[in-house]
Amino acid sequence: xxxxxxxxxxxxxxxxxxxxxxxxxxxxxxxxxxxxxxxxxxxxxxxxxxxxxxxxxxxxxxxxxxxxxxxxxxxxxxxxxxxxxxxxxxxxxxxxxxxxxxxxxxxxxxxxxxxxxxxxxxxxxxxxxxxxxxxxxxxxxxxxxxxxxxxxxxxxxxxxxxxxxxxxxxxxxxxxxxxxxxxxxxxxxxxxxxxxxxxxxxxxxxxxxxxxxxxxxxxxxxxxxxxxxxxxxxxxxxxxxxxxxxxxxxxxxxxxxxxxxxxxxxxxxxxxxxxxxxxxxxxxxxxxxxxxxxxxxxxxxxxxxxxxxxxxxxxxxxxxxxxxxxxxxxxxxxxxxxxxxxxxxxxxxxxxxxxxxxxxxxxxxxxxxxxxxxxxxxxxxxxxxxxxxxxxxxxxxxxxxxxxxxxxxxxxxxxxxxx
Amino acid sequence: xxxxxxxxxxxxxxxxxxxxxxxxxxxxxxxxxxxxxxxxxxxxxxxxxxxxxxxxxxxxxxxxxxxxxxxxxxxxxxxxxxxxxxxxxxxxxxxxxxxxxxxxxxxxxxxxxxxxxxxxxxxxxxxxxxxxxxxxxxxxxxxxxxxxxxxxxxxxxxxxxxxx
Numbered sequence: 001x002x003x004x005x006x007x008x009x010x011x012x013x014x015x016x017x018x019x020x021x022x023x024x025x026x027x028x029x030x031x032x033x034x035x036x037x038x039x040x041x042x043x044x045x046x047x048x049x050x051x052x053x054x055x056x057x058x059x060x061x062x063x064x065x066x067x068x069x070x071x072x073x074x075x076x077x078x079x080x081x082x083x084x085x086x087x088x089x090x091x092x093x094x095x096x097x098x099x100x101x102x103x104x105x106x107x108x109x110x111x112x113x114x115x116x117x118x119x120x121x122x123x124x125x126x127x128x129x130x131x132x133x134x135x136x137x138x139x140x141x142x143x144x145x146x147x148x149x150x151x152x153x154x155x156x157x158x159x160x161x162x163x164x165x166x167x168x169x170x171x172x173x174x175x176x177x178x179x180x181x182x183x184x185x186x187x188x189x190x191x192x193x194x195x196x197x198x199x200x201x202x203x204x205x206x207x208x209x210x211x212x213x214x215x216x217x218x219x220x221x222x223x224x225x226x227x228x229x230x231x232x233x234x235x236x237x238x239x240x241x242x243x244x245x246x247x248x249x250x251x252x253x254x255x256x257x258x259x260x261x262x263x264x265x266x267x268x269x270x271x272x273x274x275x276x277x278x279x280x281x282x283x284x285x286x287x288x289x290x291x292x293x294x295x296x297x298x299x300x301x302x303x304x305x306x307x308x309x310x311x312x313x314x315x316x317x318x319x320x321x322x323x324x325x326x327x328x329x330x331x332x333x334x335x336x337x338x339x340x341x342x343x344x345x346x347x348x349x350x351x352x353x354x355x356x357x358x359x360x361x362x363x364x365x366x367x368x369x370x371x372x373x374x375x376x377x378x379x380x381x382x383x384x385x386x387x388x389x390x391x392x393x394x395x396x397x398x399x400x401x402x403x404x405x406x407x408x409x410x411x412x413x414x415x416x417x418x419x
Numbered sequence: 420x421x422x423x424x425x426x427x428x429x430x431x432x433x434x435x436x437x438x439x440x441x442x443x444x445x446x447x448x449x450x451x452x453x454x455x456x457x458x459x460x461x462x463x464x465x466x467x468x469x470x471x472x473x474x475x476x477x478x479x480x481x482x483x484x485x486x487x488x489x490x491x492x493x494x495x496x497x498x499x500x501x502x503x504x505x506x507x508x509x510x511x512x513x514x515x516x517x518x519x520x521x522x523x524x525x526x527x528x529x530x531x532x533x534x535x536x537x538x539x540x541x542x543x544x545x546x547x548x549x550x551x552x553x554x555x556x557x558x559x560x561x562x563x564x565x566x567x568x569x570x571x572x573x574x575x576x577x578x579x580x581x582x583x
Contacts, residue, residue, distance in 0.1 A: 189505065
């Protein structure tokens with residue numbers, strides 16, 4: 001029977017025959033991930049399970065990226081628990097301090113995740129690796145603990161929605177706009193329990209970084225995974241990250257999809273997700289006179305080098321409005337170094353930006369950019385739930401990096417083309 | 420097992436930040452997390468809840484983060500059951516793993532008003548609205564997940580697997 005991408009990858013990791021959506025299958029896992037918020041709970045469960053060793057010390061990644069550099073004593077204690085566990089279990093991929101990056105930017109860069117892998121993470125944005133053709137999904141800490149002990153987990157085979165992206169995009173319209181447009185179209189529960197599979201000429205032309213931006217937000221439509229076919233571009237990216245043995249992967253001809261959604265990007269304006277849900281999406285022209293107090297460029301959605309390049313292009317020779325705190329957080333140490341080498345950091349600093357370390361901090365209202373009551377932020381992050389970035393009386397608007405940079409300069413949400 | 424309590428209605432797409440905001444994630448203690456349950460929806464929400472009360476929600480309850488702190492905080496608040504039109508995927512799995520009973524009732528959630536007295540038979544999937552006399556039946560728990568529940572949750576399930 002012809003299979004979707006999701007079904008093909010699940011089949012490659014189980015002895016059972018994957019037949020239909022809804023079926024429960026037990027699969028072995030390629031990588032198991034947790035961070036400084038979710039790992040302490042996973043460790044607690046792991047111990048309660050009576051587990052002694054992790055199933056494979058090279059297939060567990062612990063990344064302390066959320067409240068770090070530690071914002072207070074409690075978060076320092078949490079990281080200490082994770083650090084001690086990593087040392088005790090001899091876990092190869094433990095990251096903190098100067099080695100740490102935002103987990104979903106870091107793992108692909110290190111070649112730890114890739115095509116046809118099954119990756120589960122105690123972080124909902126684990127779906128990012130779908131950009132590389134991995135069946136990657138978020139779970140809770142106890143599921144992660146179980147997988148750390150057994151090297152396997154269970155999945156309900158998801159039905160799939162095919163998303164075809166076609167057309168010719170304008171200059172300041174990119175991956176983030178396509179995914180926001182999709183979420184606006186199908187809604188925050190539009191892909192609940194389902195897989196999203198992306199295809200079309202725009203996808204073929206898109207960089208791997210762009211694909212990861214789209215896969216990253218599959219969860220914002222309720223999706224289990226956001227999957228891209230594995231082509232020569234994917235293989236090139238993975239080889240550069242030090243992986244070997246990956247092969248191309250596509251859905252079978254005739255695979256059954258529950259629904260096909262078409263997105264035409266020709267003439268599309270930058271998309272803005274307005275408060276307080278990621279599906280409250282409007283073309284930028286409909287978001288008028290929206291004064292902002294903060295602009296955040298970074299996160300697992302849009303903190304990669306291509307994001308920083310486009311932000312720097314907009315900011316070069318310009319100054320952030322004096323009433324706006326512009327925060328730029330390159331997502332990993334190597335992205336930071338590359339940005340430094342290319343002169344992007346200097347452009348950011350000249351524009352008045354605060355350039356910070358690789359951290360998830362402000363995205364989740366953790367630290368380094370918390371909003372006060374009545375404040376409004378534009379951000380390249382992935383969620384704008386009420387109170388997400390601080391006060392319940394604050395607001396978060398989501399955009400692509402060019403829009404966030406332009407808006408910092410204008411002091412209000414603006415199309416970079418109009419700056 | 421039957422649970423009797425007052426229904427607390429919440430809306431659609433109640434996200435994990437509403438259930439337990441990020442600033443409270445510096446602990447794994449259930450009492451502490453319970454004391455701040457739904458703090459992102461409304462400051463002091465927890466004050467209206469008594470032990471064994473029941474949360475009733477619209478669609479996509481628990482969307483957002485994978486934080487297991489969310490079901491832990493609901494349990495920590497003394498709420499053993501959430502009845503919703505539908506649940507977000509990660510939350511649904513986390514709920515079972517933590518021993519929080521989740522009942523998906525589709526549009527029938529409308530029959531459970533804020534403040535109504537409810538009686539929930541989780542095993543049979545029957546919800547009785549004592550206030551209105553209405554009775555709702557919901558889909559049974561999938562057999563695989565029932566297996567995990569029968570073991571006493573995922574921790575016990577893995578423990579058993581490891582000892583074999």
